[in-house]
Amino acid sequence: MPQQPSWDEDTSEGGERLVGAAADGEDLAVEAALRPKDLGEFVGQTRVREQLDLVLRAARARGGTADHVLLSGAPGLGKTTLSMIIAAEMGAPIRITSGPAIQHAGDLAAILSSLTEGEVLFLDEIHRMSRPAEEMLYMAMEDFRVDVIVGKGPGATAIPLELPPFTLVGATTRAGLLPPPLRDRFGFTGHMEFYAPTELERVLHRSAGLLGVHMTDEGAAEIAGRSRGTPRIANRLLRRVRDYAQVRADGVVTQEAAARALAVYEVDERGLDRLDRAVLLALLKLFGGGPVGLATLAVAVGEERETVEEVAEPFLVREGLLARTPRGRVATPAAWRHLGMEPPQQPASGGQEGLFGP
Numbered sequence: 001m002p003q004q005p006s007w008d009e010d011t012s013e014g015g016e017r018l019v020g021a022a023a024d025g026e027d028l029a030v031e032a033a034l035r036p037k038d039l040g041e042f043v044g045q046t047r048v049r050e051q052l053d054l055v056l057r058a059a060r061a062r063g064g065t066a067d068h069v070l071l072s073g074a075p076g077l078g079k080t081t082l083s084m085i086i087a088a089e090m091g092a093p094i095r096i097t098s099g100p101a102i103q104h105a106g107d108l109a110a111i112l113s114s115l116t117e118g119e120v121l122f123l124d125e126i127h128r129m130s131r132p133a134e135e136m137l138y139m140a141m142e143d144f145r146v147d148v149i150v151g152k153g154p155g156a157t158a159i160p161l162e163l164p165p166f167t168l169v170g171a172t173t174r175a176g177l178l179p180p181p182l183r184d185r186f187g188f189t190g191h192m193e194f195y196a197p198t199e200l201e202r203v204l205h206r207s208a209g210l211l212g213v214h215m216t217d218e219g220a221a222e223i224a225g226r227s228r229g230t231p232r233i234a235n236r237l238l239r240r241v242r243d244y245a246q247v248r249a250d251g252v253v254t255q256e257a258a259a260r261a262l263a264v265y266e267v268d269e270r271g272l273d274r275l276d277r278a279v280l281l282a283l284l285k286l287f288g289g290g291p292v293g294l295a296t297l298a299v300a301v302g303e304e305r306e307t308v309e310e311v312a313e314p315f316l317v318r319e320g321l322l323a324r325t326p327r328g329r330v331a332t333p334a335a336w337r338h339l340g341m342e343p344p345q346q347p348a349s350g351g352q353e354g355l356f357g358p
């Protein structure tokens with residue numbers, strides 16, 4: 001059974017890796033300038049964009065606020081950007097917070113009671129909110145009302161507080177993590193997909209234009225192919241290639257400059273970095289392609305078990321280069337080919353016929 005990688009895992013050390021999907025300090029500094037401002041500028045995600053366009057147009061035509069929106073998908077695919085676009089398209093202000101920042105129901109009550117009519121509340125990592133806050137949110141979403149508890153013990157009283165209508169935009173890496181009562185209160189759920197290389201090329205051309213970087217189509221294609229389907233990574237790689245082009249070339253991001261620059265940073269043509277390749281190499285060279293247990297594999301690459309499992313594996317699984325099986329980790333034929341080796345004729349010991357089948 002192929003495993004569904006969980007995007008949460010890909011974030012753990014994301015900020016420290018050039019190909020990590022979580023935002024690092026530099027990303028945060030430049031991302032504001034690169035964010036598309038309306039749905040027309042937002043590249044890709046055709047289905048979500050069309051569905052959202054209908055939701056927003058209908059709300060505008062009714063002169064009301066838009067339904068609550070849930071956006072699910074891996075980090076760096078544009079959930080924050082989309083929430084800002086929702087606010088802009090509705091001509092409404094936006095308040096941004098996150099699940100981990102709301103640990104007490106009182107924190108949430110304070111935010112909700114200060115919202116203005118029609119305001120968009122963006123709640124990132126909504127699955128990480130505390131239980132009491134979550135329960136308060138149910139009522140706020142449905143009835144635009146919260147009960148503020150005053151006092152403690154038997155003398156505690158609930159004071160109802162009316163809220164102005166608002167639009168909650170929740171973001172989560174996995175919609176499945178949300179309790180059904182919360183999930184059901186969203187009028188619309190958009191699933192963000194990884195971007196196709198041609199879409200990332202458009203993201204890159206747009207960013208290059210905004211950053212004043214000269215880039216050829218081939219240069220964009222070279223970076224797009226290494227960006228792991230993620231606009232945040234594409235923009236980050238673009239900045240590193242721009243540096244290289246400035247210092248070692250004539251400032252233009254060509255295919256050659258991009259390939260050379262990303263070789264310096266050890267990001268290969270498929271977007272694998274040093275750690276990803278070390279895991280695959282150990283699997284192929286030391287264990288004949290597996291199956292091998294995670295702990296053994298981690299020792300072989302000199303990394304913590306969690307680092308291999310949470311940082312390297314999700315992308316390798318997603319790319320179809322590695323499979324997690326009940327008997328251990330197994331390299332697929334694509335992994336052998338990616339590292340320039342011939343896959344064995346017979347399945348590696350352990351009967352992985354499925355992987356080597358026709």
Ligand SMILES: Nc1ncnc2c1ncn2[C@@H]1O[C@H](COP(=O)(O)OP(=O)(O)OP(=O)(O)O)[C@@H](O)[C@H]1O
Nearest residue numbers: 031034035042043075076077078079080081231232
């Ligand atoms: N569809 C898109 N078109 C153009 N640029 C995009 C698009 N999606 C994302 N980006 C760019 O990628 C960067 C990261 O996007 P964003 O912060 O919205 O991702 P996110 O899904 O909210 O990530 P996280 O879950 O880590 O908060 C933004 O700076 C934005 O410029």
